Amino acid sequence: MDLRYPIGPFRLDEEVTEQTRQLFIDQIAETPVNLRIAVRGLSPEQLDTPYRPEGWTVRQVVHHVADSHINSYVRCKLALTEDQPTVKDYYEDKWGELSDANMSPVEVSLDLLESLHNRWVFLFKSLKPSDFSRAFVHPARGVVSLDTNLAIYAWHGRHHAAHITSLRERMKW
Numbered sequence: 589m590d591l592r593y594p595i596g597p598f599r600l601d602e603e604v605t606e607q608t609r610q611l612f613i614d615q616i617a618e619t620p621v622n623l624r625i626a627v628r629g630l631s632p633e634q635l636d637t638p639y640r641p642e643g644w645t646v647r648q649v650v651h652h653v654a655d656s657h658i659n660s661y662v663r664c665k666l667a668l669t670e671d672q673p674t675v676k677d678y679y680e681d682k683w684g685e686l687s688d689a690n691m692s693p694v695e696v697s698l699d700l701l702e703s704l705h706n707r708w709v710f711l712f713k714s715l716k717p718s719d720f721s722r723a724f725v726h727p728a729r730g731v732v733s734l735d736t737n738l739a740i741y742a743w744h745g746r747h748h749a750a751h752i753t754s755l756r757e758r759m760k761w
Contacts (some may be wrong), residue, residue, distance in 0.1 A: 598743045604735040606717060612742035619657075619707045619745030620701040623650060626752035627694055631665060634761060635694060641750040645757055646752050650663065651689035653748050654697035654704070654761035660741050662706050666759035667734055668715075668726040674725040 589647075604612070627635065627650060635647040644652060659678060666673045683689060688696075720735040732740075 589640050589754075591643070591751075592752040593747070593753070594635055595655075595743070595747055598740055598747070600736060600739045604720070604739060609717075609735065609738065613709060613712045614740045615742035615746060616712070616738070617706060619653070619749070620698060620705050622745065622749040623653060623701065623752070624698050625754070626749045627698075630761065634759075637755065637759070639755045641726065643751075645690075646755065647691075647694055648684045648689050649751055650694040651692070651697045653745065654700050655683050655689070656680065656744065657701060657704055657708070657741060660737060661704060662713075663724050663726075663732075664708070664711065664734060664737060667717065667722045667737075672725055672731065674727070677727045715760050 601634075602608075627646060630646065636645045638645050639649060655678075663675045666675060720738065721733055723731050723733045724737075726732050
């Protein structure tokens with residue numbers, strides 16, 4: 589198994605339907621709980637263990653999910669209120685090295701994700717199907733529709749939760 593992609597790399601092979609859209613929204617709603625379960629009972633030493641060689645620690649992964657999902661939430665709001673705005677990229681690797689990602693308790697980001705995802709899911713559920721075709725321009729990815737962004741972040745939460753759970757399985761924690 590490729591430790592970088594425990595659930596496989598992101599792929600969106602088909603057009604997003606109302607049914608798959610609802611599945612993605614449900615997966616986003618589940619992300620905070622899944623991460624909380626993934627880290628439950630881990631010691632500080634375990635939280636500071638990289639999920640793979642040359643990878644982030646479990647602590648950094650949890651904080652990364654919060655950082656990334658905050659950025660995505662804002663990008664969604666921009667796409668809904670502006671005509672294809674160009675969004676700013678960020679250096680997630682450098683964000684992961686800052687002290688809040690390296691040393692702060694994971695509960696800080698778990699609590700943040702719970703509130704953020706409550707808002708995000710509420711927003712997604714309030715949209716009309718046509719709203720999901722609205723888009724933003726990402727410097728590296730080009731034009732990204734809300735449907736595509738929804739699929740990416742449904743995968744993203746599961747992807748990083750699996751980094752932690754697969755480490756736990758390998759380490760027998």
